[in-house]
Amino acid sequence: MTTANANQNFDGVVVARTPLQMALRRFRRNKVGVISFWVLVVMYLSAIFAPFLAPYSITTQHEEYPYVKPSGIHVVHQGQWRGPFIYGSKTERDPVTFKKLSVVDRENPIPLQFFARGEDYRFLGVFRSNLHLFGVDPEKGYYFPLGTDKFGRDLLSRMLVGGQVSLTVGVVGILISFTIGIVLGGISGYFGGFIDGLIQRVIEVLLSFPRLPILLALSTIIPAKWPSTWVYLGIVAVLAFIGWAALARVIRGQVISARSIDYVQAARGLGAADMRIILRHIMPNLSSFLIVTATLSLPGYILGESGLSFLGLGIKEPMASWGLLLNDARTDDAFKTYPWLLLPGLMIVISVLAFNFMGDALRDAADTQSR
Incomplete structure (x- = not known):
């Protein structure tokens, strides 16, 4: 047994580490990734406790x-x-x-x-x-x-509450897009044939459109008279609709290589249902890949929502998001005279960088060939 996956306790007994313990050890060695993790923890806790931390309501005008x-x-x-x-x-x-x-x-x-x-x-x-x-x-x-x-209106209060939208839109969007991508990608790779061809043609059509134009086009479908909560859900649906295609293609390739593994063939021979084989036997082996991909995909959702809200096509008043708050600083007068209005943009930069750094650290930690 090599020292890469084993260690000795105080009694001199060699104790083997599990793959999860080895991955956590590699992650902890990445200082930038650990710092980014705690930065995101603080940001999400601030969003959860935003009403308590905020001194005023986001709608209170002085x-x-x-x-x-x-x-x-x-x-x-x-x-x-x-x-x-x-x-x-x-x-x-x-x-x-x-x-x-x-x-x-x-x-x-x-x-x-x-x-x-x-x-x-x-x-x-x-x-x-x-x-x-x-x-x-x-x-x-x-x-x-x-x-x-x-x-x-107090900017700190609006930034704290706006973080609830900007930080959760990625999480909810990932849950929706990954569910669609995993199911359709798994079905495409597992069954092949006509189903595979049909799903891949749909994916190719979605991937052929430039991201920003289709994002703007879909956002205009959301009625302007919708309540703020409905607008939020609509933005999440739009981002998830264009975010699942690339993942489904990668999942398809992973499933094609995994369906020939012995235990998958054994499950099929025992008469297990196809969807059960996909979700219970194939997808768990892709968990590390999915976690890393989700972490690296979250910044795209944050930037997508921020961009739509900045252009006036996303979150509307009385809700708040970092992109909507940054909209107040788009004029030259505000940019030069009131620089503190740019602080929501700084939060976007910090969150995106933190997700990218942590995603890189998770990717390195999930690499079983690293030492």
Whole structure:
């Protein structure tokens, strides 16, 4: 037994590692992949607990505070220790343009409260609460950690809730597209013949269309009067509809090579149902490939939703997504004057890079030839 798949315990007994343990060991050695994994864990936890972490509702407008700059946390005021606090904002008019401007009020320190009571929300859509991680007394002022948009809506709150859409659209889309791709690809590779030819011709037609034009064309089918939840489901369906074809082709090739294995032939000889052989005997051997492919495919769904929402064809108000929030920064004036509106774009970049790095690490970990 080689040292690549065995180790000695304290008693000198050689203990064999399972393939899963060996893969986890290889994954842990990839520092970038591990860091990316924890970055994604933090992002998904932030999306799950978004109503608790967000100080305000995504629809709450503070009309007196449009385009407020991000506010910092201070602990010393005029040379004295005050604990965590923020400086309030006040509105002034530009002496030349007479445009309303929001400026920092250095004479108005506002204590920062943790586990503060604020606006009501439903956690996971079930539990009703008004407890937030932090906040300030609304009678004294407001706290906008990442600034506000043109309507005075808190950008941090909208980014946290928008992450629920941008991060889950990929997961739901993967579940749908992989289900279609695995079933059709498995049937095509297992049965062959006329069924194989028919499915492959459909796949070729789908793959012949450029991704972006067909994505835009399908998104216009979604009625503008649909509720926000229906629009979300429609976007997921559109992304899944064009995402299963490439996977089905790869699955077909894997199934063709796997259907001649001895235990598959034995299952057929015992009279096992064809679909049971595909799902219970062939697909489990492709699990590592499917996990890696799903991880590397998720960024495409995030970018697809963000692109549609940025162009105004995806998620609509009052819902929020990172692509929809980035739409506010597409003008030259907003890009130069209000750079904090680009922060949703930074979240897209971080999530896409994290998925790609983690996918590369998983691919290396699943490589049984690596040492």
